[in-house]
Amino acid sequence: MKFSKLGIIAILAVVGTYVRAIFFTPFDALQGPAQKILYVHAPSAWVGLYLAFGLVFITSILYLWLKDPKLDRVASSSAEVGFVFTSVVLVTGPLWAKPVWGAYWTWDARLTLTLFLWFIYAGYLILRGAIDDFEMRARFSAVIGILGALLVPFIHLSVYFFRTMHPMPVLLKPSAPSMPREMLITLVSSFLALTLLFAWLLRERYLLAVDRDAATEAGS
Amino acid sequence: MVHRTPGVLASALAITRKDLLIEFRSRSVILSAVAFAVLAITIFFFAWDPTAVASVDLAPGVLWVIFTFSGLLGLHRSFGVEQPTRAIDALLAAPVGREAIYLGKLLANLGFVIVVQAISLPAVALLYNVPIGGYVLPLIGIVLLASVGLVAVGTLFSSMVVSTRLAELLLPLLALPFFVPVILPAAQATARLMNGRPVAEVSGYVSILGAFDVVFLVVCTLLYPYTLDQ
Numbered sequence: 322m323k324f325s326k327l328g329i330i331a332i333l334a335v336v337g338t339y340v341r342a343i344f345f346t347p348f349d350a351l352q353g354p355a356q357k358i359l360y361v362h363a364p365s366a367w368v369g370l371y372l373a374f375g376l377v378f379i380t381s382i383l384y385l386w387l388k389d390p391k392l393d394r395v396a397s398s399s400a401e402v403g404f405v406f407t408s409v410v411l412v413t414g415p416l417w418a419k420p421v422w423g424a425y426w427t428w429d430a431r432l433t434l435t436l437f438l439w440f441i442y443a444g445y446l447i448l449r450g451a452i453d454d455f456e457m458r459a460r461f462s463a464v465i466g467i468l469g470a471l472l473v474p475f476i477h478l479s480v481y482f483f484r485t486m487h488p489m490p491v492l493l494k495p496s497a498p499s500m501p502r503e504m505l506i507t508l509v510s511s512f513l514a515l516t517l518l519f520a521w522l523l524r525e526r527y528l529l530a531v532d533r534d535a536a537t538e539a540g541s
Numbered sequence: 542m543v544h545r546t547p548g549v550l551a552s553a554l555a556i557t558r559k560d561l562l563i564e565f566r567s568r569s570v571i572l573s574a575v576a577f578a579v580l581a582i583t584i585f586f587f588a589w590d591p592t593a594v595a596s597v598d599l600a601p602g603v604l605w606v607i608f609t610f611s612g613l614l615g616l617h618r619s620f621g622v623e624q625p626t627r628a629i630d631a632l633l634a635a636p637v638g639r640e641a642i643y644l645g646k647l648l649a650n651l652g653f654v655i656v657v658q659a660i661s662l663p664a665v666a667l668l669y670n671v672p673i674g675g676y677v678l679p680l681i682g683i684v685l686l687a688s689v690g691l692v693a694v695g696t697l698f699s700s701m702v703v704s705t706r707l708a709e710l711l712l713p714l715l716a717l718p719f720f721v722p723v724i725l726p727a728a729q730a731t732a733r734l735m736n737g738r739p740v741a742e743v744s745g746y747v748s749i750l751g752a753f754d755v756v757f758l759v760v761c762t763l764l765y766p767y768t769l770d771q
Binding site for chain 2 (some may be wrong): 385437440441443444447448451452453457460461463464465467468471472475476478479
């Protein structure tokens with residue numbers, strides 16, 4: 322397999338970050354080694370829930386407006402890659418929660434929201450698989466992409482009534498980050514590394530979509 | 542003689558009337574939905590240990606699970622009924638706006654859901670021995686508000702899935718995540734009322750339901766033209 326420049330940079334960044342996270346970042350005083358899941362969990366949540374889902378929303382609106390097939394390819398690629406990152410969040414979260422909270426899952430606002438976003442991604446991808454016509458597939462999935470994003474504040478509001486156990490963000494918050502310097506550097510670099518990884522995977526998935534559409538067109 | 546195109550509401554109501562008339566004459570889906578609702582009520586009763594869980598704690602959950610799934614039964618019929626003979630093409634060729642078609646279908650689905658609820662709500666109250674007399678009006682209000690939200694997104698998805706390969710299977714998959722922010726506050730509010738809490742305590746839930754209805758009614762009406770098989 323041939324790697325693009327972006328791919329090589331992304332892989333190096335990911336390897337570098339996690340070598341640092343495992344060997345050169347101190348343990349948390351209370352949680353011990355379990356806390357190191359943070360460096361996978363938090364950046365995956367940023368990429369899957371905010372970056373990828375936001376991109377699906379914006380490109381979906383633009384698709385319905387401009388009807389440019391490129392926008393649909395970006396939206397579907399972003400949904401597919403975002404689905405993988407959200408799955409990582411949903412797997413690493415319970416692994417971290419078990420030793421620290423004592424249970425794999427709680428019906429907490431953030432957990433519930435993440436789970437339902439994952440369901441919406443899944444529905445989006447299954448819908449795409451169930452339609453053959455390119456134009457119709459793009460249009461229908463754009464509708465889901467828009468409705469899904471509008472649903473987020475409502476799920477958030479309705480689960481707000483539950484008690485929350487999940488800690489608040491340490492990085493993406495208005496006040497200064499609350500964390501020792503060594504950990505903070507690792508966390509910031511994990512955000513950058515996974516964002517690069519997302520950009521690379523998105524690009525590869527986009528190119529695959531271009532090839533697939535070309536093949537379908539040549540076949541018909 | 543001057544011909545006037547009927548307004549959006551008049552056209553919508555004509556479509557609602559057509560849909561309800563078809564359903565009333567065949568009675569195929571509504572009867573199965575009602576039978577499903579009553580069967581589910583009995584199954585749920587035996588799924589829990591009645592000595593451990595009081596039926597008043599069970600009733601709100603049972604009620605909303607039944608509303609959700611019996612609603613899904615009816616939603617697929619909404620555009621599915623147009624599909625075999627491509628009757629939707631005639632509807633689209635008629636001089637009515639797309640939003641009138643969507644609203645007409647939505648009102649018919651709302652009618653369908655209300656019939657099922659009008660039977661299952663008293664059935665749950667009776668069989669689970671929950672006296673709802675003291676707060677029946679606020680409860681009906683919550684049920685109606687929630688139904689509008691469920692039907693608004695459900696109608697849009699019904700229009701989409703009929704032209705896909707997975708049709709019936711895809712509808713619950715797409716619609717259920719969207720039902721969560723409706724079912725959750727509605728079930729919580731129902732539980733409060735059934736436990737004898739004052740009506741004022743559920744106002745927060747009611748405003749979420751109201752906001753959902755407004756946002757999704759507007760957005761789904763705008764998005765409906767994009768869900769047609771052009």
